[in-house]
Amino acid sequence: MRLRQGVAAVAIALTASLAAACGGSDAAGDKQTVTMWIYPVIADETAHKAYWSEAVSGFQAANPNIDVKVEVFPWANRDQALATAIAGGKAPDVVYLIPDQLPKYANSIEPADSYLDAAAKADYRPNVVKSVTIDGKMMGAPILTSALALVCNKKVFDAVGQTAYPSTWDEMLAMAPAFKAKGYDMTAYFGDVKNSLNTSFYPLLWQAGGDVFSSDGKSVAFDGDGGKKALGFLKQLVDGGYVDKSLLTTQPPLEQTRLAQNKVACIWNYTPQDVEKFWGKDNIKVLPPLKQATSMQYGTVGSLVMFKSAKNKAAAGKWISYATAPDQAKKYDTKSGFFAAKSSVGALYATDPVLGELEKYVGTTTVGPLHVKARDVMGVLAPEIQAALLGKKSVDQALADAAKAAKPLLG
Amino acid sequence: MSATPIRPAAPRRRSRVLRPEARTGLLFVLPCLLLFLAFRFGPAVAGAALSFTDYPLGADPTWAGLKNFERLVNDPTFWQALKVTVVYTVLAVPASVLVSLGMAMLTRRTSAMTRLYRSVFFLPVVTSLVLAGVVFTWVFSEGGPWSRAMGAIGLPGGSWLADSVLVLPALVIVSVWSRFGYGMLILIARLQDMPVELEEAAMTDGAGPWQRFRHIVLPHLRPALFFVAIIETTVSFQVFDTVYVMTGGGPVRSSYTLVYALFDQGFRYFDLGYASAIGVALFVMTMVVAVIQRLTLGRES
Numbered sequence: 001m002r003l004r005q006g007v008a009a010v011a012i013a014l015t016a017s018l019a020a021a022c023g024g025s026d027a028a029g030d031k032q033t034v035t036m037w038i039y040p041v042i043a044d045e046t047a048h049k050a051y052w053s054e055a056v057s058g059f060q061a062a063n064p065n066i067d068v069k070v071e072v073f074p075w076a077n078r079d080q081a082l083a084t085a086i087a088g089g090k091a092p093d094v095v096y097l098i099p100d101q102l103p104k105y106a107n108s109i110e111p112a113d114s115y116l117d118a119a120a121k122a123d124y125r126p127n128v129v130k131s132v133t134i135d136g137k138m139m140g141a142p143i144l145t146s147a148l149a150l151v152c153n154k155k156v157f158d159a160v161g162q163t164a165y166p167s168t169w170d171e172m173l174a175m176a177p178a179f180k181a182k183g184y185d186m187t188a189y190f191g192d193v194k195n196s197l198n199t200s201f202y203p204l205l206w207q208a209g210g211d212v213f214s215s216d217g218k219s220v221a222f223d224g225d226g227g228k229k230a231l232g233f234l235k236q237l238v239d240g241g242y243v244d245k246s247l248l249t250t251q252p253p254l255e256q257t258r259l260a261q262n263k264v265a266c267i268w269n270y271t272p273q274d275v276e277k278f279w280g281k282d283n284i285k286v287l288p289p290l291k292q293a294t295s296m297q298y299g300t301v302g303s304l305v306m307f308k309s310a311k312n313k314a315a316a317g318k319w320i321s322y323a324t325a326p327d328q329a330k331k332y333d334t335k336s337g338f339f340a341a342k343s344s345v346g347a348l349y350a351t352d353p354v355l356g357e358l359e360k361y362v363g364t365t366t367v368g369p370l371h372v373k374a375r376d377v378m379g380v381l382a383p384e385i386q387a388a389l390l391g392k393k394s395v396d397q398a399l400a401d402a403a404k405a406a407k408p409l410l411g
Numbered sequence: 412m413s414a415t416p417i418r419p420a421a422p423r424r425r426s427r428v429l430r431p432e433a434r435t436g437l438l439f440v441l442p443c444l445l446l447f448l449a450f451r452f453g454p455a456v457a458g459a460a461l462s463f464t465d466y467p468l469g470a471d472p473t474w475a476g477l478k479n480f481e482r483l484v485n486d487p488t489f490w491q492a493l494k495v496t497v498v499y500t501v502l503a504v505p506a507s508v509l510v511s512l513g514m515a516m517l518t519r520r521t522s523a524m525t526r527l528y529r530s531v532f533f534l535p536v537v538t539s540l541v542l543a544g545v546v547f548t549w550v551f552s553e554g555g556p557w558s559r560a561m562g563a564i565g566l567p568g569g570s571w572l573a574d575s576v577l578v579l580p581a582l583v584i585v586s587v588w589s590r591f592g593y594g595m596l597i598l599i600a601r602l603q604d605m606p607v608e609l610e611e612a613a614m615t616d617g618a619g620p621w622q623r624f625r626h627i628v629l630p631h632l633r634p635a636l637f638f639v640a641i642i643e644t645t646v647s648f649q650v651f652d653t654v655y656v657m658t659g660g661g662p663v664r665s666s667y668t669l670v671y672a673l674f675d676q677g678f679r680y681f682d683l684g685y686a687s688a689i690g691v692a693l694f695v696m697t698m699v700v701a702v703i704q705r706l707t708l709g710r711e712s
Contacts, residue, residue, distance in 0.1 A: 016701055064658060069534055079678070079679065080678040080679070083678055083681055084678070086469060086681070087468065088466055094502060104468065105468065105469060105682055106469075107467065107468065107469030107470045108468065108469030145676060156546075190663070193659050194659050246552070246553045246570055246573055246575070248571075248573070248662075249572070249658075249661050249662035249663075250548070250551075250570070250572055250573060250657075250658070250659075250661075252548070254553065283659045308469075375679065375680060376680050379675065379679065379680065380488075383660075383661065383663050383664050384663075386661060386662055386663045387663045390575075390662065390663065393577070405487070405488070408482070408486075409486075
């Protein structure tokens with residue numbers, strides 16, 4: 001008797017706890033909620049949160065029955081967090097993505113045609129539209145663009161007594177020994193495999209006239225002449241002792257690197273905002289991207305994207321249209337130091353010597369390969385680049401091995 | 412364990428209903444069993460099932476048969492990961508067992524001081540491995556304490572984490588630092604079970620400390636040593652935290668372990684079916700090694 005009562009008690013307790021766990025609150029009221037995940041586009045967290053609470057209150061004043069929740073996440077490991085959330089059914093309604101990420105998430109994204117009207121679409125710069133289009137459909141609503149060029153530290157150039165700035169690979173190699181003699185690095189190559197090659201190796205590949213994939217996307221092209229020249233150039237920098245060797249494999253926090261200690265002359269993978277607090281705004285010199293066969297750099301397009309799992313698509317669409325509208329986007333772009341995605345906004349930094357200079361190069365940048373296996377290819381190429389730069393393999397062998405490893409990925 | 416009461420000799424009947432004590436015992440274990448099934452056994456089975464599917468992110472899993480395993484066998488990255496994991500285990504397990512044994516022998520006498528030492532030595536076990544990884548990255552870095560000390564005594568003085576041969580020993584050092592306290596406590600418990608008279612008798616017979624250790628202490632410790640070895644092997648096969656924080660699998664994939672490969676495939680490339688296949692391979696490998704160790708242990712006891 002006692003035992004049967006005991007078993008019954010346990011069964012009831014378990015069922016009750018299961019029911020409590022499963023029964024989520026499904027408030028079917030008039031209020032619709034839209035959740036958005038964003039990353040530190042405005043580097044200062046307080047300023048960033050303040051911008052969004054202002055934007056949200058403006059939106060909610062016009063749409064009182066839509067509640068918008070904006071969450072700011074760090075840049076690091078954002079793909080893993082997002083992938084886990086999607087797989088677990090807890091994805092946000094709206095998220096900030098760059099073109100690099102669009103092919104991987106394409107299955108889960110609701111195309112922008114459903115919420116962007118024709119006028120808004122027409123207002124975007126043509127290369128911006130192209131960079132977020134997959135299979136003829138715009139995947140998101142761009143809100144900002146960025147560009148990388150060549151950023152040099154005037155303090156370092158003054159310390160070495162160098163007045164001319166490099167514009168080609170050969171010029172950089174020619175002036176590098178003078179910097180090395182005084183204890184400075186000409187540049188820095190961040191070779192940790194966690195980094196995207198878009199900002200480290202691919203700019204050199206594009207400058208050499210090469211590309212990552214063939215034009216039909218069915219095979220890789222980085223093992224061609226362009227790739228060999230680019231990797232060869234890097235190898236010359238490493239072998240000559242013009243870069244910090246420890247950065248080839250590990251990435252300490254930026255403030256611990258020689259870059260932050262004002263010991264590096266020029267870099268091509270960071271923006272002026274990234275180095276401002278270490279170099280001081282007056283020491284930042286923005287120059288055109290290095291030229292080999294052509295002058296080319298990486299520039300991204302940040303978009304707000306809606307997931308198919310969003311519960312209130314119409315509400316989410318209204319929020320995205322509001323946040324990416326010209327006047328709202330202009331505020332965001334000027335506060336964050338990025339550039340506009342819409343033609344009607346125009347140039348934002350005519351009077352700023354640093355950002356105004358960088359803004360000129362927005363048109364000569366590319367967002368990188370929009371290939372669904374782009375990141376996988378980076379994963380097999382980055383270790384081979386490390387092998388070549390560490391002297392374990394020749395340049396040709398490393399690129400050939402990377403191409404061989406990439407072949408099964410492309411099917 | 413309670414001793415069963417001595418019953419009078421009576422014909423033994425097969426009881427259909429369990430004794431009341433056994434039933435109560437099962438009831439107490441039931442919640443834990445259910446939690447285990449739900450959060451350990453269930454996901455393991457689901458993971459094994461996923462390995463037979465093609466499961467990209469955002470789409471539903473579709474049946475793929477043995478495709479993932481065919482890809483696995485032909486993938487040089489997988490074999491590299493397997494090699495790295497085996498080398499790491501071969502380095503880490505003996506090092507961990509030896510250090511645990513050494514520290515256990517040093518702190519076996521119970522006194523206030525040794526109790527303090529034991530607590531201090533156990534602290535790394537409860538320290539977050541991620542935190543340890545971040546600190547040790549600095550320790551092993553170019554100008555960090557370890558590199559400088561190595562340079563001073565004439566060994567390679569650059570960052571061990573950037574050297575493809577020395578990166579695994581560096582990771583082993585962090586792992587041993589983190590885990591030796593656990594093995595140490597297990598061995599101390601076993602040491603205290605040993606009757607003191609045995610060693611005293613050996614001492615009066617004229618046996619030196621090394622002979623006492625080899626012929627009395629070591630045989631007594633054998634079951635505990637094997638237990639520590641099995642635990643350390645299983646943990647070493649699953650090394651991930653330190654690799655993720657300190658090296659990212661590099662340089663040039665020389666610290667690219669199996670679990671890191673699993674993580675890479677699952678969360679960087681979103682190929683969840685293939686990642687599950689790597690998980691199944693890891694499971695099979697761990698089972699094989701555990702069975703081998705069990706057979707060895709079985710012979711001992």
